[in-house]
Amino acid sequence: MGKIAVAGGSGAVGQEIVKVLAASRRHEILILSRSDVSDKGESRPGVTWVKADYGDMASVLSAVDTVLSFIATHADPGSTVQKTLIDASIIAGVKRFAPSEWATSNFEELPWYAEKANIRAYLQEINKEKKPGAAIDQLAIENFEFVFDLKSRRAIVLDGYDSVITLTTYGDLANIVLRAVEYEGKWPVNGGVQGTTIATSKFLEIAARVRGKPFEIQALKEEDLRADIIKSSWIPRLEIPGLPDEQVDAFSKMVLKGWLLSGLHESWRVSDEWNRLLPDYKFTDAEEFLTKAWAGKP
The missing domain is CATH 3.90.25 (UDP-galactose 4-epimerase; domain 1)
Incomplete structure (x- = not known):
């Protein structure tokens, strides 16, 4: 059983992935929310909502194995929030980090995705320095x-x-994420689905x-x-x-x-890295x- 933190998971993709992770009953899920947790009407076994203070995240991420980010990049100018989350993940010893890349393979002609490119460059620099907790898990x-x-x-x-x-489909993507967080090997830097x-x-x-x-x-x-x-x-x-x-x-x-x-x-x-790593899954x-x-x- 692993501990998974989900940041910004209120959108359709994030919700579907949380649903599948929770339904497996094999993981403890921590949902990080910038809004008041008392406003959240949803309750599932194994899912805990935490009001996140992105100025001090390392303690919140203690014992977390995987962080999945769904932070809306258009609402995060300068990628301040997501960079803070990455840095806190490294300090906390998080093994795997999936940035908010759940759509395209590149960002040409897509100015509203500019911050995704910034985060990709940030993670590449971290990987170059061989710090822990940085892997681009690029799902489509x-x-x-x-x-x-x-x-x-x-x-x-x-x-x-x-x-x-x-x-x-959302369902296929969520099922691959479940298998990815349980995958014992090393995540590919580019993890297309x-x-x-x-x-x-x-x-x-x-x-x-x-x-x-x-x-x-x-x-x-x-x-x-x-x-x-x-x-x-x-x-x-x-x-x-x-x-x-x-x-x-x-x-x-x-x-x-x-x-x-x-x-x-x-x-x-999008590329097919996870298809090849999980050849038995039928899409x-x-x-x-x-x-x-x-x-x-x-």
Whole structure:
């Protein structure tokens, strides 16, 4: 039985991972929260909420084996909080640290992920100095419904480029994290997880088959996007906790632009280190997932 600390785990990915870790009943889970613990209505056996003072974390992390970070990087300018967590993990003797990288393989064209790049560089420097507690565990989850609107059967793509993406379900990701924290070997520095890696065009073929008819596809030109011109009839709207409504539209446009342009760098294509380390695990296929989620729906 290990002791696992989870920082910033209130999002969809973090919650799913905590649920699976707790359900195993093999680990003690410590959830670090900057808000008042008394406000937390959730209670699970083996899960303890602690109000975290990131100015003094080493004592809180005493006897912790693994730290999983889900800190929202856009809310951590300068990566101050996550760097403090890393430093405290080293002081406390934490064996494994997974930074808040649960999406892409690189950050080209993704300015809202800039702090992730800073943390990656910070951990690389720590690893170079051979200090304990630093490993980049880079797992992938693709929220594909951002540019692929399954309900309305429409999609936005980059004109002239068939980008490749990796799609992994929350459930598969959580199950791999459970196996990773129990893995007796050394974690890979880059720990990619692949559910399905697929070309956008192929994904849309599957989606159309599952949804019963072709999608309306709007292709935006690279030169327009780089000039901040978005000529689509709709723009996916992102609801970000803590982001004022007046900023949501501008942020959604920035993410759409970055999402499409990042396809030029295959930022959403993730490596398969954990697949190879855990070859017996069967991942949910993209078509299997879409069929289960959408078959027969209007």
